[in-house]
Amino acid sequence: MSRKKTIDEAQLFQETEKLIMESGYAEFHFKALAERLGVARSTIYNYYPNKEELITSYMVRLLERAVENMDEAFEAEYPVKQLISVWSRYANMHQMLQIMPYINQKATPKVEENIRVMYTLFGEMKSKIHHVLKKEQESGRIRxxxxxxxxxxxxxxxxxxxxxxxxxxxxxxxxxxxxxNGCKG
Amino acid sequence: MSRKKTIDEAQLFQETEKLIMESGYAEFHFKALAERLGVARSTIYNYYPNKEELITSYMVRLLERAVENMDEAFEAEYPVKQLISVWSRYANMHQMLQIMPYINQKATPKVEENIRVMYTLFGEMKSKIHHVLKKEQESGRIRxxxxxxxxxxxxxxxxxxxxxxxxxxxxxxxxxxxxxNGCKG
Amino acid sequence: MSRKKTIDEAQLFQETEKLIMESGYAEFHFKALAERLGVARSTIYNYYPNKEELITSYMVRLLERAVENMDEAFEAEYPVKQLISVWSRYANMHQMLQIMPYINQKATPKVEENIRVMYTLFGEMKSKIHHVLKKEQESGRIRxxxxxxxxxxxxxxxxxxxxxxxxxxxxxxxxxxxxxNGCKG
Amino acid sequence: MSRKKTIDEAQLFQETEKLIMESGYAEFHFKALAERLGVARSTIYNYYPNKEELITSYMVRLLERAVENMDEAFEAEYPVKQLISVWSRYANMHQMLQIMPYINQKATPKVEENIRVMYTLFGEMKSKIHHVLKKEQESGRIRxxxxxxxxxxxxxxxxxxxxxxxxxxxxxxxxxxxxxNGCKG
DNA sequence: CATGAATGAGGCTTCATTCAT
DNA sequence: GATGAATGAAGCCTCATTCAT
Known part of the structure; x- marks a missing residue:
């Protein structure tokens, strides 16, 4: 019926991430994004109505996955090590979160919601870490x-x-x- | 008509820091800065020819001070503790450094130089930490x-x-x- | 996939009128129109090649009907009253005509023609009113x-x-x- | 101290009026306005932060003057005639008011306030007309x-x-x- | 025919920056 | 030096419109 898509959300997210990791949020415009994707700037607006929604949607997804992965730590033999391992795989997430203050958080209701969701996810994340540490304390493996x-x-x-x-x-x-074990010799 | 308000570098740096700490680099405009200083926007140009030079100059000065302070660690009884202590007093510096990717680093030769200086200072900083740790290793206090x-x-x-x-x-x-000593229980 | 919804000119005109009466010409987009009709935006282009043609065609039809109705006045017992009565039933037409300055009148030849036709119809309208008044003057009922x-x-x-x-x-x-009879007491 | 202004509010209002009277609100952009004034588009933003504020400010002023002028009717020998006379001098105001539905009334708080003021003034206007008519009724000159x-x-x-x-x-x-006296012959 | 996808043209705005006084 | 005025570059966004299926 209709033309086939030349881009999809996956590509959009991928280039969003690359763009931000390479050049920082200041360089993150739909203009740059469009160039990289090889489409017209306005095309992106058919997917996301503004850059805040795009980026916060991307971040929500990133956080969701991280939170899920964090569960691995509960079953692992060395839970804390597992936490560090999972966490390290999300180094980019950490960088992404750093840009949150630069986002116009009141752009649209959807953006506000995304931000809320992110805080919730972030809370979950801390709570999972907390649980892991607590359990380790109970078994005497952590001070x-x-x-x-x-x-x-x-x-x-x-x-x-x-x-x-x-x-x-x-x-x-x-x-x-x-x-x-600390740095002590 | 014109009130002939005068500003100096100290005020400029002070408001620069406040502005960035409060609202992040995205909100750091000469417009906002001028408002806070109670002068015309164009006045700032009599001191710094563009915002990149202002901010990088400020950051250079900040780093310089931090590097100097780091020397306290050499004479302290517990050098590592002293490092952490000094370091913590520069939490804002850390935040400032975080905005480096957002700065247009090719703005002017002066900006490029400032950036270079910052990297040098950063290297010095690491090197000082390195030395402290090395010395501690030699006296067997660090693994x-x-x-x-x-x-x-x-x-x-x-x-x-x-x-x-x-x-x-x-x-x-x-x-x-x-x-x-680590987290181990 | 595609629901194959069909539309016809009557619906098109009806929603056009509703849209304009409710929100004015500024809110009259094919985007909004398509939403109300429950079809894709591009579908409307199978009927009218651009929004100016649609709206001017609609207005032409509206004017035509009004002109026809005006004939009632000729046979009525109180022709002037009849005129006012007919006229009042076309209050929306009056509003529609008000938007003419907002239409890009050079959009297409067809649009230009429609505009011409509208002026002609408008002339006819005046002329009919004129005739009615004239006749009333002749029978001494109007000054x-x-x-x-x-x-x-x-x-x-x-x-x-x-x-x-x-x-x-x-x-x-x-x-x-x-x-x-005027306002005089 | 500073450069002298190349435009002032009076010119701004004048061109605003001309632009709208000639081409309607659809053609009223800062782009067109700037061209007519011979300045850069951004210059206008130094006077009004957006087109809604400009136009509503203009309309408020127009209405204010009309309301003031209406007082002439109270002292005139033929108050109703005076009303018509004043009113006719504000034919453009009538056209201006016609575009109100096309204005994005929620653009900024200032715009909302302007709109409110306009409604108030409009109310005053009606009330003044009302008073004139009432007084005429009392002296038996109006039915x-x-x-x-x-x-x-x-x-x-x-x-x-x-x-x-x-x-x-x-x-x-x-x-x-x-x-x-009406149309009656 | 109907559709969804892509696009370009055009308008809106914000600031850094320059300039005359 | 300080100022207010003007400006251009750059980003944002919305639609009418075209096109392949």
Missing amino acids: EDIHMATMTGLLMATVQVPVHHNSLGQWVDEVYELVM | EDIHMATMTGLLMATVQVPVHHNSLGQWVDEVYELVM | EDIHMATMTGLLMATVQVPVHHNSLGQWVDEVYELVM | EDIHMATMTGLLMATVQVPVHHNSLGQWVDEVYELVM
Whole structure:
């Protein structure tokens, strides 16, 4: 009946991510996006009515997946290590979240909703980490004399530790080792 | 007619920082800045020829101070703790550095130079941390089986750990404790 | 996939009128029209090649009917009253004509023709009113010391008098009374 | 101190009026306006933040003047004639008011306020006409058997009667004669 | 015919920046 | 130096319209 699509949401999200990771949010326009996708700028408006909705929709999806993946930690042998591992796979998510203050959060109702959803997901995420740590405390594998919030914070901050080594696996090993046993010689 | 209001660099930097900390780089315009300073927009151009130069100059100065302060760590009793402490006082610097990708880095030669200087300063900073850690390793207070870069990274990442507790002092204590001895129970 | 909804000119005109009466010409898009008709926007192009042709065609038809109805006045007992009565039934036409300045009159040859036809019909209309008044003058029921154009104009302007009372009939009675005998006490 | 202005509000209003009278509201853009004024489009934004504010501000001023002028009628020898006369001088106002439905009335708070003010002024206007008619009724110069609203409406509608004759004075004479004494022969 | 997809033209706005005083 | 005025570049967005299926 109608022409076949030349782009789809997957491509849209993919280029959105690439664009932001490469050049930051300041360079994220529909103009640039359209150029990369090889379509007219207005075409994108047939998919998303403005850039805020596109980017927040993308971020929601990203967060959703991360939250799901986090469940792996519950069944893993070394839950904390698993957390770090999952978390590291979402390094880009961390960067994406960093741009949230730059988003015009009142653009449209849909945007506001997306933002709300993101906060909810973010809360879930923290809560899952919390649960994992709590369980570990109960089995005596994690100390109890430090505020949970600090430990959670440290764990989440590890995503910022640069990956200098051969493999992500090695990175995870080292970071896990440090987080668990500290730097002391 | 004209009130002949005068501004100086100190005010300029101060409002620049406030503006960015409050609303992020996206809200950092000469328009907004001029309003806060109570001068005409064009007046700012008598001091800085464009916004990139202003902001990068400000950041250079900030970094310089931080690098200087870092030297305290060399003489401290607990050098690593001191590092964390200094570092935490520059939380805003961390946020400022985060906006670097949003800056049009090719604006003018002066901007490019500022960026270069910043990278140099950043290198110095890492190097100082490196030295501190190295010295600690030599005196056996820090382990040697983990890549230095990972430890440095973790240390620098701690600035992201949120401060939930009463005092910054307590925060430093807890983070230091975790960094040194880990989470293990 | 496609529901194969069909539309006809009658629906098209009906929704056109409703749309314009409710929201004015500024809100008259094929986008809105298509939504109300429950068809794809592009479907309308199978009937009318652009919005100017659609709207001018609609207006031509409206005017044609009004002109026809005006003939009733010739046979009526009180021709002037009949005129006012017919005229009042075309209040919406009056509103439609008001949007003419907003139409891009050079859109297509067909549009230009429609506009021409409208002017012709409008002329006919005036001429019919003129004839009615003339005949009334001849039978001495209407004064002769006022320019015919002014009287015609006043008659046509009455359509703007708001209808505050119970019935349209009452409105016609009052306006007719005023037009014939004036406000004088 | 600063450059001298190349345009002022008066010119802005004047061209606004001309533009709308000539081409209708659809052709009223800052682009067209800027061309006529011989300035850059963005310059106009230094005066009015959007077209709705400009146009509604203009209309408010127009209405204000009309309302003021209406007071002449109270002191005039033939108040109703005076009303028609004043009213006719504001023929353009009538056209301007016609475009109100096309204005995006929620553009900004200022626009909303302007609209409110306009309604207030419009109410004042009707009320003044009402008073004049009432006073005339009391002195027996105007009939009492017709709804006031209808007479007010007719009076206000006269602005639509086209001016075919030499002078506006003549037009006023004829229309006044008709309004007072009617068409009857 | 009906449709959904793509597009271009055109209008809206915001700011950084330049300039005359 | 300080200022207010003007401007251009750049991004946003909406529709009418075309086109392949």
